[in-house]
Amino acid sequence: MSTTTVAHHEEHAEHPSGIMRWLTTTNHKDIGTMYLTFSLIMFFVGGSMILAIRAELFQPGLQLLNPEFFNQLIGVHALIMIFAALMPAATGFANWMIPLQIGAPDMALPRLNNWGFWLLPPSAILLTLPFTLALFGIGDGALATGWTFYPPLSVQGGIGVDFAIFAVHLLGISSVLGSINIIVTLFNMRAPGMTLMKMPMFAWGWLITAFLLIATIPVLAGAVTMLLTDRHFGTHFFDAAGGGDPIMFQHLFWFFGHPEVYILLLPVWGFIPQILETFTRKPMYGYKAQVYSFWAIGALSVVVWAHHFFTAGMPVPALLYFMYSTMAISLPLAVLFFCWIKTMWKGSMSFETPMLFTVGWIILFGIGGLTGLMLADVAADAQYHNSYFVVAHFHYTLFAGGIMGIMAGTYYWLPKMTGHMYSEKLGKLHFWLTAISFNLTFIPQFFLGLAGMPRRIPDYALQFAEFNMISSIAAFVLGFSQLLFVYNIVSCARGNGKKATDQVWEGAKGLEWTLPSPPPYHSFTEQPIVK
Amino acid sequence: MQVLKKIGLGFAVMLASLNACADYAWNFPLPATPMATDTLHVHNKFMLIAMAIFVVVLAIMIYAIFSHRKSKNFKPVTDKAPSTAVEIFWTLIPFAILLLIDFVIMGIPAYHSVLMMEDTRDKATMVIKITGSQWRWQYEYMDGDAQGIKFISNLSTPKEQTEKGYQGVKDEHYLLEVDNHLVLPVGEKVRVLMTSTDVLHNWWVPQFGSSRVAVPGFIRETWVQVERAGTYRGQCKELCGKGHGYMPVVVDALPMAEYKAWVAAKKEELAEASAGADKVWEKHDLIANGKLVYEKNCAVCHQVTGAGLPPAFPPLTGSKIANGPIFGADGKYLKDSHLDRVLNGIRVMPAWKAMLNDTEIASVITYERNALGNNVGDMLQPSQVKEARQ
DSSP: OOHHHHHHHHHHOOOOOTHHHHHHOOOHHHHHHHHHHHHHHHHHHHHHHHHHHHHHTTSSSOOSOOHHHHHHHHHHHHHIIIIIIIHHHHHHHHHHHHHHHHTOSSOSOHHHHHHHHHTHHHHHHHHHHHHHHHHTTSSSOBOOSOTTOOTTHHHHSOHHHHHHHHHHHHHHHHHHHHHHHHHHHHHHOOOTTOOGGGSOHHHHHHHHHHHHHHHHHHHHHHHHHHHHHHHHSOOOTTOGGGTOOHHHHHHHHHHHHHHHHHHHHHHHHHHHHHHHHHHHTSOOSOHHHHHHHHHHHHHHHTTOGGGGGGGGOOOHHHHHHHHHHHHHTHHHHHHHHHHHHHHHTTOOBOOOHHHHHHHHHHHHHHHHHHHHHHHTOHHHHHHHTTBHHHHHHHHIIIIIIIIHHHHHHHHHHHHHHHSBOOOHHHHHHHHHHHHHHHHHHHHHHHHHHHHTOBSSOSSOOGGGHHHHHHHHHHHHHHHHHHHHHHHHHHHHHTTOSOBOOSSOSTTOOSGGGGSOSSOOSSOOSSOOOOO | OHHHHHHHHHHHHHHHHHHHHHTTTSSSOOOOSHHHHHHHHHHHHHHHHHHHHHHHHHHHHHHHHHHSBGGGTOOOOOOOOOOHHHHHHHHHHHHHHHHHIIIIITHHHHHHHHHHHHOOSTTOOEEEEEEEETTEEEEEEOSSTTTTOEEEEOBOSOHHHHSTTOOSOOOTTTTSOBSSOEEEETTOOEEEEEEESSSOEEEEEGGGTEEEEEOBTSOEEEEEOOOSOEEEEEEEOSOOSTTGGGOEEEEEEEOHHHHHHHHHHHHHHHHHHHHTTTSOOOHHHHHHHHHHHIIIIIHHHHOTTSOOBTTTBOOOTTOHHHHSOSBOTTSSBOTTSHHHHHHHOBTTBOOGGGTSOHHHHHHHHHHHHHSTTOOOOOOOOHHHHHHHHO
């Protein structure tokens, strides 16, 4: 791209300035930036909640928090991290990168896109407002049932539950709108020559994610609405006294909740092969195998939900079915791991920050996957279930497998998005601090779980003291080292650091790298053709 | 050779020391039931498989990371998209390995474990019922000599130790001690029925390997067969509100003879208590007894001072119900009276008639009316409670 084309593009970049630009924008890059900024802010909000919890758990005895407030923090931490940090981050990247990767000028439904984003801040406010209201003596604080809303506890709960139900509704609408937009974009706006089986892996990951969201979010919305009517309008969906069943809620919730895990992970699984391709300087191995594995995982994810509550009581055939179907997820996942490692094999690797995060991601997510395989076993699950073993397991999948993947993607595309390079030294420091403190936080939690410490308790027996102390110290290191991440992003966005080239990375391939860095406000005024 | 021996010895010592730790913090606690033994074996086996996969894959990655790098001038292989047949072959290898691990190496033992775990009835010689409530367990013996024995088990860690900011020494079994232990005979397979009066709970003793959710309105089942005499401790592991961390489980497993002696003693104790219902009590005795009952059962929510934790848990001090009449003007049972509320509960308040005996209910009501800042002046006799139950 020559400079003249850039100047030509800038002429068309007419948009309102100031706050109106962001409120009214229909530009996919602006919306993507808003999603990513929102996600980063909420990542710190959710993170500070968990640091308060880790401070409380630093030693036995109650020091800082009341049990009631503790229960509110754990649930809201999870909801914020899942719905307000991880999902918007993935959607932000989808907005930024999908049009660039498939050679489209924008998303297919730009106004919907704007609305999808602007539903998020109100729902984040809904989630956290009860904390503030409680300070003024209104209600008794936020949702205190954990993020899973299990009745009858959630029927018993205060106004925090209602606020959370409406927050989930809004977040759900936002996700469904985003998903519709992505599906329509991917099906209709690919550049000529880009068949579905030539789409970048990230686009594939999101396509499956979008279908999963559309399939499962309505079930969640239905379940929490039933909860709302049980709370206020005298229905008995989840009350045995009226012919209902509290466990039915768990079936409905996890019919959404298990696919949700893959909704969070599939976009990241799309980053990984693309980043590997760039930093190994060789094409990814087994593109088709990876795409088919995505399909298989998407399909399996909606038929394994009951493994989240094996101990709630189920007929033996159901236990066996959910055990074996859950184990079956490891098959396509093994293929994915094989392809990722085979891509690394005999490449010409260099280890810039995105690559470090990717390699670290493969290893740590591997631990999450393998412990997941162990959790599938019904008999052993009786011990693991609701112990710290599970807490450690799902942080390996969602922090390592989710957030560290998002970080890899951020470092990978940050120079493209801002036009400036981040400090490689600080990026690497950020990676090593994150990886080491993450392990020191969560490995002790595996042992705590095995030794018999239940999750969601504000205070614990003396035998759990040492591991909790290690875990808490490491959690604070983990939390504070994320400030480096913010520093790197902000300094790129402010134009510090050297200018990025169009291709940015030596081995980068794909349409997004053919545009200037940063790409013009309106990209692809001439449609690219994929051969 | 000598060197090899030394290394071997070193490894043996290392493994032995790992084993020594295995009792405590690095693995499941020492199993006490067949189910827990089975779980431990299954866990160890799976852990080994997971470790093996992890180490092999990591080794391959590390080899690639150190040798196939640009700084060593390693030229990337062209690795053109392999022919479909080859690609399928390669990618099917990990698929096949996992197929074997999932459904044969792990799947077959897992199948047997599930059947064993869910078989609650074969060879079971006795039945107990466990009821979870916010935030205590109730145990009831359903058959045999012990039939009719029924008691509540509350956290017995002194209140000041669990309060915010306590800096002193904590009990050895801090948060894992209760007033009334569940007592089970060694070697007998006990069928356990599980239910709840309010929200979900989960009765869990790590050394038993069994855990089951207590669902209000439903009966769930599991079983335990404790093989060694001893005291076993566990906790509720389903989030059940603010007292979730404060409802431990303590089980004493006794040899049959001692168990029988315990049953006899317990029955006598319960008979005595119900006999107490027929005698006429002095007011100060009721108040003194009521204070104990109150602090054990009621103070969690209504607080030791009676101030409550509004809005969820109303104060008793100055409460309309605690200061209102117990019986109607005609001397008959009055709905929504102090007695009715304690017996039958409302919303979050449990129905205590299933958990406390007549004397305890009469005492606690008398206490609440004449202490905690209330001064109604009347009293309630256990015989009146007995009558009201009918």
